Amino acid sequence: MADGKIPAGMPVEPVRRYTDMAIALHWLLAVALLAAFCVGLYMADLKLSPTRIRLFNWHKWAGISILVLSAFRLAWRLAHRPPEEPAYLPAWQRRLAGGVHHLLYLLFFLVPIAGWAHSSAAGFPVVWFGVIHLPDLVSPDKQLAETLGDVHAALAFSMAGLVSLHVAGALQHRFILKDNIVQRMLPGRRAQDSGESRA
Amino acid sequence: MTRRNVVVRLLPVVVAAVLAQARAAAPVAEPALVAAQSEISFVSHQMGVPIDGRFLKFDAHVQFDPKAPQKGRFLIDVDVTSVSLPTSDAMEEVVKPAWFNSRNFPAARFASSEIRAIDKGHYEISGRLEIKGQSQDVVVPVAITQSAGVTTAAGEIVLHRLAFAIGDGEWRDTSVVADNVEVKFRLALTGIAPL
Numbered sequence: 001m002a003d004g005k006i007p008a009g010m011p012v013e014p015v016r017r018y019t020d021m022a023i024a025l026h027w028l029l030a031v032a033l034l035a036a037f038c039v040g041l042y043m044a045d046l047k048l049s050p051t052r053i054r055l056f057n058w059h060k061w062a063g064i065s066i067l068v069l070s071a072f073r074l075a076w077r078l079a080h081r082p083p084e085e086p087a088y089l090p091a092w093q094r095r096l097a098g099g100v101h102h103l104l105y106l107l108f109f110l111v112p113i114a115g116w117a118h119s120s121a122a123g124f125p126v127v128w129f130g131v132i133h134l135p136d137l138v139s140p141d142k143q144l145a146e147t148l149g150d151v152h153a154a155l156a157f158s159m160a161g162l163v164s165l166h167v168a169g170a171l172q173h174r175f176i177l178k179d180n181i182v183q184r185m186l187p188g189r190r191a192q193d194s195g196e197s198r199a
Numbered sequence: 200m201t202r203r204n205v206v207v208r209l210l211p212v213v214v215a216a217v218l219a220q221a222r223a224a225a226p227v228a229e230p231a232l233v234a235a236q237s238e239i240s241f242v243s244h245q246m247g248v249p250i251d252g253r254f255l256k257f258d259a260h261v262q263f264d265p266k267a268p269q270k271g272r273f274l275i276d277v278d279v280t281s282v283s284l285p286t287s288d289a290m291e292e293v294v295k296p297a298w299f300n301s302r303n304f305p306a307a308r309f310a311s312s313e314i315r316a317i318d319k320g321h322y323e324i325s326g327r328l329e330i331k332g333q334s335q336d337v338v339v340p341v342a343i344t345q346s347a348g349v350t351t352a353a354g355e356i357v358l359h360r361l362a363f364a365i366g367d368g369e370w371r372d373t374s375v376v377a378d379n380v381e382v383k384f385r386l387a388l389t390g391i392a393p394l
Contacts, residue, residue: 048288050375057246123285130247140285 016083017184025073026185029066029108036062037160044153057130060119063112064128070108083184100166107159113137114152121145228390232259233349236387239277243360244377250289256281259386261352263314265343265394273311273324273352275386279331280305297367304331309339320344320394330363343394350391355383 018026036059043055085094119126120136122145127133138144173181240253256278263271279301284290294301311326317340324339341354359378360366366376 048292050369050372053245053375057248124248124250127247133247 015180015183018082019076019080021076022073022080022082023185023187025069025076027187029069029073032062032066032069033108033159033163036066037156040153040156057127060115060126061129063115064126064134067109067112067116070105070112073108074105086179086181097169100162100169104159104162104166107155107162111152111155111159114148114155118145118148118152121148230261230263230350230388230390232261233387233389236349236351237385239275239382239384241358241380241382243380246375250285252282252284252293254278254281255283259388261386261388261391263350263388263391265392268314268316268322271311271314273309273314273326275309275384277307277309278305279307297370298365300331307331309337328358331365333363335362345391345394348389350388351385352388353383353385355381357381 017023039055039059039062043052043059046052046055085097089097116126116134117137120138121141123140125133125136138148170182170185173179237257237259238253239257240251242249242251244250254277258276260274260276261272263273279299280294282290282293282299282301284293293299296303307328307330309326309328311324313325315323315325317323320343322341322343324341326337326339328335328337335358337356337358339354339356341352344351344353358380360376360380361371361373361378365380370376
């Protein structure tokens with residue numbers, strides 16, 4: 001990937017970072033998505049027990065929270081233009097990164113909605129934090145519940161794959177290309193000069 | 200007139216006589232439960248999520264004269280093994296000793312001790328409820344309505360599952376399964392005098 005390297009003589013501009021809100025949402029949702037994914041993997045085959053009931057409900061509460069935060073995040077992103085991808089990146093890399101971001105945003109909505117519909121079909125209405133009764137997306141139906149469960153899992157694994165690609169890209173920029181792409185999304189000091197990290 | 204003819208001619212008379220006898224006897228017979236129009240259901244709560252269940256088999260022995268309600272008696276027998284829940288794992292779980300222990304306690308029973316009229320069609324029935332070998336005194340508000348010869352006694356009561364040791368051991372945690380269980384019933388009965 002030599003064509004992704006920063007040209008030697010290129011002047012390095014200060015990093016234009018994402019907004020603090022975008023950074024906060026990114027990392028909050030990163031933690032929430034990872035936690036929900038791991039709990040989802042673990043709980044699926046548990047035998048009926050208080051632990052299973054707790055984990056299922058926590059997973060659903062997390063999923064609805066992710067849905068709400070993602071809606072806010074999307075609105076924020078539409079209202080606050082993210083930093084441009086640097087021009088020295090080859091077009092195909094910019095397109096790939098953009099495509100991954102778009103698909104991830106799509107899945108931030110589809111995965112929780114499929115899970116919610118699965119819960120409705122299985123006859124368990126979602127009660128957010130045990131208090132707020134959410135409407136059923138579909139009527140209880142055993143066959144449909146099974147299908148939606150599979151859809152929810154397939155979408156979640158697709159998201160895991162895309163997140164892996166996203167993380168691999170970030171690590172490559174940080175540790176191999178040593179450019180300042182990742183800095184834009186890292187919490188910390190403002191107006192950092194990108195030159196020092198490249199040495 | 201042959202013997203055979205006599206029988207044939209007399210048959211309607213005999214049938215009418217038997218029917219008249221049956222009709223005359225009807226008010227004396229105990230009111231009968233119309234199972235198809237009756238229901239005993241309940242709602243439990245898992246972390247705020249309502250879980251619907253019901254009992255498919257139950258019977259009622261009722262004596263009730265609206266003119267003298269205090270002399271009436273309600274005896275409801277529920278076949279605990281007929282419990283129905285929305286998922287197969289819940290169905291497997293609920294019969295276990297921690298829950299209904301239905302192998303050892305297949306029957307639950309409500310036996311009234313006192314019926315108090317509140318107003319026309321509304322009564323308060325006190326009695327003893329036994330589930331899983333544990334007895335509790337309960338007071339059940341009951342509304343009675345009548346239509347087309349069928350008397351319907353309906354009501355709702357909140358039970359505390361832990362008072363009957365239903366959901367014992369690790370399941371005692373009420374933050375997972377609430378103590379309160381709302382039980383609804385509708386008993387359709389024939390053979391009760393008009394209100």
